[in-house]
Amino acid sequence: MYSFPRLVREAFRRHSGWEPTWRSPEPKPRYDVVIVGGGGHGLATAYYLAKEPGIANVAVLEKGALGLGNTGRNTTIVRSNYLLDANAHFYEWSLKLWEGLSQELNFNVMFSQRGVINLAHSDAQRDQYRRRGNAMRLNGIDAVWLNRAELARRVPLLNCSDDARYPIVGGLLQPRGGTARHDAVAWGYARAADARGVDIIQNCEVTGFRIEHGRVRGVDTTRGFIAADKVALAVAGHTGQVAAMAGLRLPIETHVLQAFVSEPLKPMLDTVVTFGAGHFYVSQSDKGELVMGGDLDFYSSYAQRGNLPAVQHAVECGLAMFPSFSRLRMMRSWAGVMDMTMDGSPIISKTPIENLYIDGGWCYGGFKATPGSGWVFAWTIAKDEPHPLNAAFALDRFRRGAVIDEKGAGPDAKAH
């Protein structure tokens, strides 16, 4: 239990009394539910499942260590500023869970509602963003339009002059958006799930599925066969690859997305800003680094590394917004592999195989969805039917023509 008295007590015992945050049990031969993937989504799913009465026998299998995939490779932005109803309702529910998450888990996920601003650089883009803002407000989500003068006051370093490469017209602000500490989300869910009896099994890679008469019976792993009534995949980045072991072919291409941080600076940017004339987003971490990201590298890849042209493009966008960044040095860069779906929206769904469930296809946007994804996925697994919030994210929507194409880019995975 983490508490202030405990902290004081440990301070006088040279912090000798702390125990591991979660157990490392041997896998049992059988579980009610096996969740494949120990990132934020898998751990959140396990936590919300374990909260359901009657489901305690749950395991999370992770091929490496917890949270070292995309959970630890994102730019930590949380928002729900979507146009389409299905996305708006789902991500808003996720944002509401974020707002109570540190209390829920008794673990500080450092959720900071510092606002997310999308810049517009033309009249057409302004109209489009204001339309999205109005749609958000109709869906009960906060949205504020800022004109150029208001933006200049809110983000003093932003180049709001007429001399900018793409002069800024205004920006759409979601005040309740912000950032969170990505590792803490994995650790917090892991700890809370473990406390409710979930077995978190690391270094246990799934190598195959046992499927009999169209129904999943368990998983083969590097630590032997584990029987399970239900198997749930939360392996975004590798969903296509893992699902292929169950004989499923998915509407997903795997692409690589890079992110990078500058050297640490004194506080200079107290919100999240996205560029509208290219693809770039930036915020400042609590350590002072500017956390930045841009476009995909735009070719299929499972390599967790990218190329310099994508970095150059992102940095050029950043300098067009913030000329004062020009003398900063980059400290680190890294890349994650994205499940890019054919409509840019996730898949949280039952599959043609009975009792096998998929949560994946998160494209660029999985981190902010972590609590909501875990919550609706747990519902879907427990009740064997989707919650109304994820019913639209069904795997068969592509065949039905019911795609959720927020960007209107068509069936081209890399375009979303």
Place this chain on the structure above:
Amino acid sequence: MLLIPCPHCGPRSHIEFTYAGDATLRRPADDAPLAEWADYVYLRDNPHGPHREYWHHVHGCRAYVTVERDTATHAIVTPGGEAS
């Protein structure tokens, strides 16, 4: 940087190209069942390893080039030729 072997221009940087995806997909007949068309439009093998793919040399000779590239390492396994 990826060095894409273009049959007309020689090895060129990938920034001259636009990636055009899986080169193994075959367009169904016009009157094929809707399900077959949906599979063609949306489903991908998305392999971890060698992947036969199209690159459009948009800032060069403008030909579509096929290349076999390893998606796990980015190595060009076998240069293809001009897309048929």
